[in-house]
Each structure stands twice: as C-alpha cells, then as structure tokens.
Amino acid sequence: MMIARTSQPKVNLIQQIGPAIWGIVSFNILRIVTDLTKKDEFWSGGIRIHANGLMISIAICYIITFMWRNGLKKLFSRAHDIPTNIMKEYSICLFQVIVILNPIIFISERLGWIYMGDGFIDYILVNAIYIPLLLLYYTLLRNEVINKSLTDSRVHIEQIKADKLGTDLQLLRSQYHPHFLFNALNTIYFQVDDSNTVAKRSLEQLSELLRYQIYNVDDKVSLDQEITYLTSYIAFQQQRLTERLTVYTDFGDEWEGLAIFPLLFQPLIENAFKYVRGEYKIDISLKRQGEEIIFKVSNAVLEHTVNKQGIPIGGPVKSGSGLTNLIKRLDLLYPDQYILRSKREPQLFSTELIINL
Template sequence: MLIARTLYAKVNLIHQVGPALWGIVSFNILRIVTDLTKKDEFWSGGIRIHANGLIISIVICYFITLMWKNGLKKLFSRAKDIPTNIFKEYSVCLFQVIVILNPVIFITERLGWIYMGDGVIDYILVNAIYIPLLLLYYTLLRNEVINKSLADSRVHIEQIKADKLYTDLQLLRSQYHPHFLFNALNTIYFQVDESNTMAKRSLEQLSELLRYQIYNVNDKVSMDQEITYLTSYIAFQQQRLTERLTVHSNFHDEWEGLAIFPLLFQPLIENAFKYVRGQYKIDISLKRQGEKINFTVSNTVLEHTINKHDSSIGEAVKSGSGLTNLIKRLDLLYPDQYILRSTREKQLFSTELIINL
C-alpha cells in the first residue's frame, strides 16, 4: 500500500510540473535557435524580457495541457475504441496551437513584455519550434490517456467476467437446491404411510443435508466434511430404494490439508441411484493421489437396455439438469483442472471425476 501511494504521488508530481518543464525546454530551444544562429550571446538582452518570455512559455504550456486533457477525456469517453481519424485530430491540435500562440505573442509584444527583434522571421521561428514540440507533447498526453483507457477497460472486463462467474455460480446453486429438495420430499412422501419412525429419521437426515447445502456452498470445505455429507446422502437415498440394492463405498482416510468446493460428487451419486438396474449394485470410491482427488461411481444396468448415459458425459447431461450444472460448476471453479468421463461395459455404467487441486 505504501509503495502504491509513493508511485501515485510521483505520477501526480510529474503531471503537475510536466507543462512547466516543457515550457522551459521549448523556450530555451527557441533562444538557442534565435541567439546562436545570429551569433549573439545565449540569453543576451535584458533579464526581465527573458524572464517574461519564460513565464509566458510556461503559462501557454499549462493552458494548452489543460485544454488537451479535457479534449482527450471527452474524445475517449464518447468512443468505444481508440479514435482512428488521426489526421483530423492532429489538425485540430495544430489549429489550437496557432490561434493561441500567435495572439499571445502579438499582445505581449505590444505590451512590452517580450521583444521580437526580427518581426515576421521571429514569428516564423517561434511557430517552427513550438508547434512540433507541442504536438509531440500532445502525443505523450494522448498515449497516456490511451494506456489509462486500455487499463480501465481491462479492469472493467475482468470485473464483468468475475460478476458473470459469480452470477452463473449462484444461478447453478439456486437451480440445484430445489432439484434436490424435490427428490427428498418425494422420498419422505412415500415413507409416511409405512412408519412414522422412519419418516422422522428421514426428516432428521434431510435437515442435516439441507443445512450442509445451504451454509457450506460459498466457500471450500475440508474433505472430511464433504465425506460426512456424502455418507449421509448415500444412507438417505438407500431408504427409498429396493432392499435388493447393494451400495459399497470406499472413502480413503488421508485428506489432511485438502479442501474442495462442496457438492461436486453428489450429482454423480444421485445419477447412479437414479439409473441403477439389473443386479442393483452401486460402487463408490473416493481416493487421494497427491494433490489430486479421484472419484469413481459405477452402477449396474440392464444389458439389453440402451442406456442414455452409455456413450459419454457430454450426451448424458442432455437429459438432466444435475450433470449439466455440475459441468458448469466445474468449469467455473476448476477450469482446465478436472477430467470428467464415463464408460459403459455391458451391465455396468461408470463415471470418473478427477480434480487437480
């Protein structure tokens, strides 16, 4: 913060003294050309005349700088891109210098503040020196405004991207929660007539699952927290399916130091419960491989049935919002850091998710 303030102060100082320095340089170049080419002594003549000329040169530079900065600000605020009509832009600047510089010289000479010894020739020399130097100064001002405009545009674009990513992520979450809640309420609905005890237990499980979804979605969680949630979710899903269903889960214990954005594995597990058929077996594996997380879920299917998930995840997501939203979340949270693929072998459909943390 201190370094940034120091740099900002230096930049402001340059902006404040820049026109004065340019006025001093321009005046001294004029004196070199007019005095030494005439074989006169440099800065010959009265000190008062030269001091007046130097002050007038500085004032002109400050006035033109202020005018050009305001003009550039308006020019670039109206245009979406950098103006392309350079000839017109510099022609206007040339006209401004001529109509400001020459009347000031004429009036101050008549007032006796400066001395133009050779009349028209000195006017020509003043214009020949000041016009190129001031147009060069305009180029420096213009480049500064362009660089600032481009920097502001980049910051604005990055802010828009960040806002869009946040909005997209929030939208995905808002779509996901009602989807899960709808399925959960269906589970409880079919249990009410069977046993009030089971219904109460399901409500307790649902409460814990929803609490995790609502309060832990904005930041990363530890892998232990995510595994606890997945274990509860699996137990909850098992209650609404046939007793023939066999679920085998293998969660490794070594997760120290690893954190992850939550609810990335649940849609794949939900998908397995939704489409399990045949032998009604689901296998779930969650392993650590260094800084990578390897998640695999497989479920049995009927061999003679063409499963709509049998070719790839890309085609699988077409039929449901859960996996579609999962891929969008992965793209937002782990861009170019994950692999999601699925395979089918006769009666077994498998999905693998690898995340590089």
C-alpha cells in the same frame, strides 16, 4: 488495493508537473536555436526577460494541456473505439496552437515581458520550434488517454465477466438451494407422530443434507466437510432403495489443508443410485494424487437397459440436467483444471472426475 493507492499519486504528480517540464524543455530548445545559431552566449541578455519567457512557455503548456485533456476526454467518451480521423484531429490541434501561442507572444512583447529582437523572424522561429514540440506533446497526451481508455475497457470487460460469472453461479446455486423444501420438511417433521422414529430420522437426515446445500455452497469447504456430507447423502439414499443394494466407499484420509467447492461429486453419486441395476452394486472412491483429486463412481447396470428415449442407461456424462449443471459449474470454478469422463461396459457404468486443485 494497496498497489492501486500507491500508484495513483504518482500519476497525478506526473500530470501536474508534466506541462511545466514540457514548457521548460521547449523554451530551452528555442534558446539553443536562437542563441547558439547566432553565436551568442546561451541564455544571453537580462535574466528577467528570460525568466518571463520561461514562465510564459510553462503557462502556454498548462493552457494547452487543460484544453487538450478536456478535448480528448470528450472525444474518447463519445467514441466506442479509438478515433480514426487523425488528420482532422491534428489539424485542429495545429490551429489551436497557432491561435494560442502567437497572441500570447504578441501581447507579452507589447507589455515588455519578452523581447523579440528580430521581429517577424523570431515569430517564425518560435512557431517552428513550439508547433512540432507541442504536437509531439499532444501525441503523448493522446497515448496516455488511449492507454487509460483501453485499461478502463479491460476493467469493464472483466467486471462484466465477473458479474456474468456470479450470475451463472447464482443460477446454478439456485438449483441446489431448495429453501421451500427445507422449510416444508421442518413443518412435516413436527407433524409426524413421535412414535414414528424412522420417519423422523429420515427427515432429520434430509434436513441436514439440505442445510449443507443451502449454507455451505458459496465458498470452498474442506475435503473433510465434503466427505462427511457425501457419507450422509449415501446413507440417506440407501434407506430408500432395496436391501439388495451394496455400496462400497473408499474416501482415503489425506485431506488435511485441502479445500474444494462443494457439491461437485454429489450429482455423479446421485446418477449412480438412479441407474443402478443388475447386481445392484455401487463403488465410490475419492483419492488424492499430488495436487489432484480423483473421484470415481461405478454402478452395475443391465446389459441392454435403455431409457424411454431408447438411450442406454448410464449413457454419456452430459445427459441429464444435473450433470449438465455440474459441467457448467466445473467450467466456471475450475476452468481447464478438470477432466470428466465416463465409460459404458456391458454390465457396468463408471464415471471419473479429476480436479487439479
């Protein structure tokens, strides 16, 4: 923001003094052509006449600039792209220069503000000098408007992308934000008999998991926070499954200063609990390797277990809405910065997620 506020006055200053500079340059080029080609002294004659001519030249440039800027603004505001009828555009500019320049010169001469010594010849010289210079000036103004239009378009496109990103993330977050369930659990908690401590503890655990999903999903969290959540989630999942289930976890301890968007590992762990069979064993690990975080989860499966659709359980990573949403979130939050792959073996299904922070 500081850069934008610093650069804006410079742009305004250039727009304010640009016509004056162009008027001075044009007048001096005219003087070079008319004085030096006649072997007269440069800026010969009375200083009042030359000062008047200089002021009139600057005034013409300001009038032309005001008219052309408004015209270009309307021209580009109506078009979805850069106008292509260049010949018509410059023909209009040529006509405008002629009908503005010559009456001003004629009136100024009649009022005695300037001196046109050679009459018609001097009119031709003024037009021959000013018309090309003013058309060149129009080209500069036109390029300025084009650049601004393209910049505004890029900003608009980026804003649309950002809005879409926010909408997509909000849509995905809504699937992780079961407010109604969170409130319902609180109601059920107070309806459970106080003597049923196991049920109350389970409700407390589930409430804490949902609280994390609801209130800690918008921004990055520390790896320690995410690991605490995963630990609680694993403990809660273990309560509802058979005592035969064995879960091994290895979350490492080198997480200081690292942050990550939350709930990226939970769908993979959920998948493991959902499809674990056979030896009922799950292995979960989270390691740091330089700037990369490597998450691995594997679960035992039966060698020929298939789901209702005839697809082997523990199949492709992209199956299931939870994993599809995970991939969408990764694409939005870590584009080109992650690898997600799975491997199906006869009695083991494993998934690996690598994120470059």
